[in-house]
Amino acid sequence: MKKLIIGAYGQIGSELRVALEKRHGLHSVMAADIRKPESEDSDFVLLDATEKDSVFGLLESEEVDEVYLLAALLSAKAEQMPQQAWRINMQVLFNLLEAGKEGLFKKLFWPSSIAVFGPHTPKQHTPQYTVMDPDTVYGISKLAGERWMEYYFEKYGLDVRSLRYPGILSWKTAPGGGTTDYAVEMFHYALRHEPYVCYVAPGERLPMMYIDDAVEGTLQLMSAPAEKLRIRSSYNLSGIDFTPEELARAIRRYIPGFRVEYRPDFRQQIAATWPDSIDDRFAREDWGWRPRFDLDKMVREMLAGLKQTQYPEAELSL
Numbered sequence: 164m165k166k167l168i169i170g171a172y173g174q175i176g177s178e179l180r181v182a183l184e185k186r187h188g189l190h191s192v193m194a195a196d197i198r199k200p201e202s203e204d205s206d207f208v209l210l211d212a213t214e215k216d217s218v219f220g221l222l223e224s225e226e227v228d229e230v231y232l233l234a235a236l237l238s239a240k241a242e243q244m245p246q247q248a249w250r251i252n253m254q255v256l257f258n259l260l261e262a263g264k265e266g267l268f269k270k271l272f273w274p275s276s277i278a279v280f281g282p283h284t285p286k287q288h289t290p291q292y293t294v295m296d297p298d299t300v301y302g303i304s305k306l307a308g309e310r311w312m313e314y315y316f317e318k319y320g321l322d323v324r325s326l327r328y329p330g331i332l333s334w335k336t337a338p339g340g341g342t343t344d345y346a347v348e349m350f351h352y353a354l355r356h357e358p359y360v361c362y363v364a365p366g367e368r369l370p371m372m373y374i375d376d377a378v379e380g381t382l383q384l385m386s387a388p389a390e391k392l393r394i395r396s397s398y399n400l401s402g403i404d405f406t407p408e409e410l411a412r413a414i415r416r417y418i419p420g421f422r423v424e425y426r427p428d429f430r431q432q433i434a435a436t437w438p439d440s441i442d443d444r445f446a447r448e449d450w451g452w453r454p455r456f457d458l459d460k461m462v463r464e465m466l467a468g469l470k471q472t473q474y475p476e477a478e479l480s481l
Contacts, residue, residue, distance in 0.1 A: 165193045167227045167268070169212050169255070170234030172196045174336045175274070175328075175377060179231060182378050193225065197234070212255040219258075222267035229270045229385065232259050238278055238301040239430055240340035245300040252304035260311060263321045270322045272385055275309050275397035277329050277370055278302035282436045289438035291399045291445050299433055309396040316395040324384050325397035329370035329404075329441065331377050332461060334468035342433045343369060346410055349423070350465045353414045354474040358422040362430045365408040365423075368439040372402030373456040373464065380452055387450035394445055401441035402454040403461065413462045417479045 166183050170176045171194035183192045194200075195210040212218055212234050222230075234255050241248035256273060263271050280289055281296035297303050315321040330343025338344035345363050352359035363369075380400055384392075405413075411423045446452035456464070463481055470477050 164226050164228035165191055165206075166229045166231065167193045167195060167222075167225070168231045168233060169195045169210065169259075170232070171207075172198070172200045173233055174331060174333055174339055175374070175381075176231070176233040177336045178333065178374050179233070179378050179381060182382060183231075186382070193227070195221070212258060213251060215258045215261070218255075219262055219265075219267065222262050227268045229272070230259055230263070230268050231272045231381075232256065233274060235274075236301070237339050237341040238276075238299055238433055239342050239344070241301040241304070242299060242429065242433070248300045249304055252301070253307065256308050256311065260315045260321065260323075263323075264315060264319045270324065270385065271312075272381065273308060273312060273323065273325050275305045275325050275327045276301065277327055277437050277441065278433075279306040279309060279327060279397070280436070280438055284436075284438060286439045288440050288442040289399070290442045291394065298436060313396040322389060323395055324392065325395075326380060326384060326400045326446075327397045327441075328377060328400065329372045329402060331372055331374055332465060333374035334465050334472070335374070342430045342437075343371065345407060345430075346371060347465075349407075349410060349414060350469055351473075353418045353421040354466070354469055354477040354479075356418070356420065356477070358424060359411075360424050360426050361407050362426065362428045363407050363434050364427045364431050365425050366406050367431065367434050368404055368406045369434055369437060370401060370404045370439070370441045371461075372400070372454065373461040375464075376402050376454045376456050379455070380446070383450055383452060384446075391449050393449055398446045398449075399441050399443040400446055400452065401443040402456065403458050404440045405458055409458070410462075413458055414466070416459075417462070417466055417481060418477075
């Protein structure tokens with residue numbers, strides 16, 4: 164039986180694919196995306212997942228037990244193309260929920276986001292159950308998706324699992340148009356010894372997570388016994404939290420001359436409605452979640468990875 168990743172060459176999909184291949188074997192993972200990758204290390208299929216017939220046709224032709232649905236239009240891009248974002252973020256989910264309902268696979272993973280929270284949500288240690296009044300297209304679509312996930316579990320018994328990802332940092336793949344992308348961009352500018360203009364205010368604290376923790380949390384959730392899971396909408400998940408100013412300061416420990424200027428734009432307005440920190444006690448209690456990366460460990464990993472692969476001439480001491 165295969166693990167199918169839809170949106171396999173995005174920021175999370177690229178590294179989740181590698182982790183699944185290590186765990187289950189190279190040919191146990193099928194990668195699907197709307198664009199053909201430069202190199203195909205896995206079994207690959209070109210797929211427009213908004214087309215229901217294409218999704219059903221693929222699942223009917225392959226023996227798939229788990230689907231990881233990672234295709235989405237992220238927060239900043241979604242605000243620029245709201246109707247397209249709604250179509251992509253919701254239609255693809257509906258196609259997979261219906262396919263699961265018909266028994267074409269056994270288990271579905273779909274990522275939600277801290278974007279489901281809004282301006283009236285408690286910002287400190289945001290609880291699992293709280294006010295959820297998102298005012299962005301991305302957040303609205305994620306909140307709607309959570310409700311549909313739980314509905315298909317309750318109504319049809321579909322084994323659905325989800326995490327509310329915070330901002331994700333990775334040195335291997337570029338971010339995809341999210342509000343928290345500034346955190347990755349800072350590292351590139353610092354290693355090029357260029358000043359960075361940050362679109363989020365210096366003191367705006369946001370929940371973040373290094374990609375290795377995000378991938379590990381996903382694998383842990385998917386391997387957890389179904390009877391242990393109390394949440395079928397989406398689990399809160401916490402890693403680290405920091406402000407742009409704190410991140411810049413942490414980078415300057417290794418690149419002392421790094422400079423940041425702050426010019427908040429529309430993305431700051433989005434960030435201001437999101438939590439400062441997340442209470443993920445349900446994930447910790449139900450399936451043993453524990454993050455491994457703090458701020459300094461994440462900064463060191465990011466700098467080391469980028470120096471090795473993209474900026475070999477950069478001067479830093481780790």
